[in-house]
Amino acid sequence: MKNWQEFEAGAVLFPFEKQGQEELGKHNNERTYTTNSSFTASVANWRVEKPVHNKEVCINCFNCWVYCPDASILSREGKMSGIDYEHCKGCGVCVDVCPTNPKSLLMFDNLESEQEALAKWPQKAEGLKKKSYRTEGGYNGF
Amino acid sequence: MVKEVKTLKSFSQSAEKFEGSHLLCPGCGHGIIVREVLNAVDGPIVLGNSTGCLEVCSAVYPHTSWDVPWIHIGFENGSTAISGVESMYKALERKGKYKGQRPKFVAFGGDGASYDIGFQFISGCLERGHDMTYICLDNENYANTGGQRSGSTPMGASTSTTPAGKVSFGKKERKKDLPLIMAAHGIPYTAQIAPNKWKDMNKKIKTALDTEGPCFINALSPCPTEWKYHSSLAIEMTDLAVDCLIFPLFEIFHGQELKITYRPRNVLPVRDYLGVQKRFAHLFKKENEHIIEALQKDVDARWEYLQRREEAKV
Numbered sequence A: 001m002k003n004w005q006e007f008e009a010g011a012v013l014f015p016f017e018k019q020g021q022e023e024l025g026k027h028n029n030e031r032t033y034t035t036n037s038s039f040t041a042s043v044a045n046w047r048v049e050k051p052v053h054n055k056e057v058c059i060n061c062f063n064c065w066v067y068c069p070d071a072s073i074l075s076r077e078g079k080m081s082g083i084d085y086e087h088c089k090g091c092g093v094c095v096d097v098c099p100t101n102p103k104s105l106l107m108f109d110n111l112e113s114e115q116e117a118l119a120k121w122p123q124k125a126e127g128l129k130k131k132s133y134r135t136e137g138g139y140n141g142f
Numbered sequence B: 001m002v003k004e005v006k007t008l009k010s011f012s013q014s015a016e017k018f019e020g021s022h023l024l025c026p027g028c029g030h031g032i033i034v035r036e037v038l039n040a041v042d043g044p045i046v047l048g049n050s051t052g053c054l055e056v057c058s059a060v061y062p063h064t065s066w067d068v069p070w071i072h073i074g075f076e077n078g079s080t081a082i083s084g085v086e087s088m089y090k091a092l093e094r095k096g097k098y099k100g101q102r103p104k105f106v107a108f109g110g111d112g113a114s115y116d117i118g119f120q121f122i123s124g125c126l127e128r129g130h131d132m133t134y135i136c137l138d139n140e141n142y143a144n145t146g147g148q149r150s151g152s153t154p155m156g157a158s159t160s161t162t163p164a165g166k167v168s169f170g171k172k173e174r175k176k177d178l179p180l181i182m183a184a185h186g187i188p189y190t191a192q193i194a195p196n197k198w199k200d201m202n203k204k205i206k207t208a209l210d211t212e213g214p215c216f217i218n219a220l221s222p223c224p225t226e227w228k229y230h231s232s233l234a235i236e237m238t239d240l241a242v243d244c245l246i247f248p249l250f251e252i253f254h255g256q257e258l259k260i261t262y263r264p265r266n267v268l269p270v271r272d273y274l275g276v277q278k279r280f281a282h283l284f285k286k287e288n289e290h291i292i293e294a295l296q297k298d299v300d301a302r303w304e305y306l307q308r309r310e311e312a313k314v
Helices: A018-026 A065-066 A093-097 A114-121 B029-039 B052-059 B078-092 B110-115 B119-127 B178-183 B196-210 B225-228 B233-245 B270-275 B277-286 B284-312
Strands: A049-053 A073-078 A077-081 A107-110 B045-049 B070-071 B102-112 B133-138 B189-193 B215-220 B250-253 B255-259
Touching: A018 A077, A018 B133, A049 A077, A065 A073, A065 A093, A065 B029, A077 B119, A077 B284, A093 A107, A093 B233, A107 A114, A107 B270, B029 B052, B029 B133, B029 B196, B029 B215, B045 B078, B070 B078, B078 B102, B078 B119, B078 B284, B102 B110, B110 B119, B110 B133, B178 B215, B178 B250, B189 B196, B196 B215, B215 B233, B215 B284, B225 B233, B233 B270, B255 B284, B270 B277, B270 B284, B277 B284
Parallel strands: B045 B070, B045 B102, B102 B133, B133 B215, B189 B215
Antiparallel strands: A049 A107, A073 A077, B189 B250, B250 B255
8 A cells, every 4th residue: 555645646546346336236245345445444443332232122213224424223124133333433323313112222331242231221111201402591411 | 316215114225325434523414414315316426525524534545435436626616526527427428428327416515615615616506507416514613623613603602713701602693594595596406404304305305416407405414523512412403403493494496486394393492402512501601691582583583584485485
């Protein structure tokens, strides 16, 4: 690889080995990426917390898929099949938009294993209302 | 062709064209909007991009997050770059050198590149009538360089160049009304979108991309870093923004016919929206309360104006 002083003005990068139009028809993990595609990089070290997916509670509504900024919700054949931990930054948007009760996605410590996390899953909460962000007298903190 | 998305289940089967591992902050609205645009497009698409968060974070040498042809030149000319590409395709078609399907031409720009720096360039593109869509990702500041004020920053927001303190209450000027300015060019389609209404978003993107001629879309893109809220609340923020009408959702055809596409069932006070963001925290001091009232008056007046325009069909 060239360093930045060597590469020509107007660099062109190719994300795919072969014909791009063909490759675009496939799912991410069946494509042949070159090392220039950021798909081959990882941002897993950005995370402090990670979302964990619980298949038992999930209703496959795909809110998390459409609202994930990092394209790291894996969906295959109309089923939500987990989270791509190479590309997830742990922002928590998916947990926030999950509509089930209890939530089928929750944030856990990044070092916790999935089994541990699933064992800690909360029960259905009664009388759960959507949080109101009405603020009394100013900024309410995070 | 752009897909019409009826259910998210069918939408989630579409191939991803914007890859992960870009460097946008966790919970950034840009990623949500760009994915929604690209994943709905079937067939070829060519993208232009102005300098800004999106460009800087998605194309750091030697990596690129784009699976489709994408070009970046300068801060101000994402729109003109793509208008040149569009003219090239038309010329090649005329000469018989290109026989494929004509791609969709889309330019992305941040609010700095659309409201301030690339303003006249976009205006030129719209006036020349290129077959392209310009999408402004409006996060209400220059987030990439540390949160300076832009023409899009609302009144009262504390930014790094308009800091709130003992004397100042933040930015003193009102937000520029870009969509209405762009609609005044008489272009076929102008719209405002927010990422929390994915169906409405898809409908407007489909209309814009499938319409022949220049179209302009202004998209609210919540920014956890500079609005200063927790990264998981991106969708809550846009919910609040459209429900308190500080960011109304509407579309304008041919600069004439305005249609409001979302009327909140219960309109929230602007206070609620300001209260969850730390950039407005200082407005809740006693001496700054009049700014909140002024903002509320502004928002009400604009909503009134939009409704009148819709009724009068002008």
